[in-house]
Amino acid sequence: MDEIESERAEKLVAWLAERTEAPCATCARALCSHELLFAYALGFRTRPVCSACAARELAQADVPGLRQHLRAHFARRSCFSAAWAWSDAREPDCSARSIQPVAVPVSVTRDDGLWVDAEWDAGDLGCGDLVLELRGRLAALAAGEVLELRATDPGAPEDLPAWCAMTGHTLLSAVHPRYRIRRRP
Numbered sequence: 005m006d007e008i009e010s011e012r013a014e015k016l017v018a019w020l021a022e023r024t025e026a027p028c029a030t031c032a033r034a035l036c037s038h039e040l041l042f043a044y045a046l047g048f049r050t051r052p053v054c055s056a057c058a059a060r061e062l063a064q065a066d067v068p069g070l071r072q073h074l075r076a077h078f079a080r081r082s083c084f085s086a087a088w089a090w091s092d093a094r095e096p097d098c099s100a101r102s103i104q105p106v107a108v109p110v111s112v113t114r115d116d117g118l119w120v121d122a123e124w125d126a127g128d129l130g131c132g133d134l135v136l137e138l139r140g141r142l143a144a145l146a147a148g149e150v151l152e153l154r155a156t157d158p159g160a161p162e163d164l165p166a167w168c169a170m171t172g173h174t175l176l177s178a179v180h181p182r183y184r185i186r187r188r189p
């Protein structure tokens with residue numbers, strides 16, 4: 005793990021440690037560290053919700069599938085892997101420990117590349133902050149509109165396609181640091 009990633013892992017663990025057992029912002033169920041990590045990765049850092057409530061907000065019907073995709077996403081990112089391992093150690097009896105990583109097929113749908121409804125320079129925002137802000141920006145668009153963003157974070161090529169696949173938005177192009185995303189219907 006390089007220095008940036010280990011620093012991120014530390015911050016992530018500190019964030020989890022502070023909030024474990026906090027209530028889901030929607031259903032008030034107590035959130036374990038694993039559930040908090042799911043919320044963080046999906047863009048709910050400032051309003052953590054359980055994975056069932058997050059799936060409902062994202063119009064994803066397959067909650068176990070979403071958890072498996074998140075687990076696979078974490079396995080590919082060292083900061084998330086470290087935070088997941090920390091959660092496992094903290095909650096040895098948690099059922100989340102048995103979630104199998106199942107990679108979500110990440111696809112890029114080609115478009116004509118001409119039409120953009122909104123642009124955003126995300127700078128070097130990364131991980132939870134990037135997807136949090138992105139979630140808000142896409143929510144502000146109408147269904148089918150296209151957002152073009154620039155994200156220089158080294159994790160973006162991994163994070164953004166996975167996030168789009170998990171949240172139902174369409175990735176139109178990904179040529180780091182430029183990404184084009186069509187808001188889901």
Ligand SMILES: [Zn+2]
Pocket residue numbers: 028029030031032033053054055056057058
């Ligand atoms: Zn909930």
Ligand SMILES: [Zn+2]
Pocket residue numbers: 036037038039091095098099100101
């Ligand atoms: Zn747990």
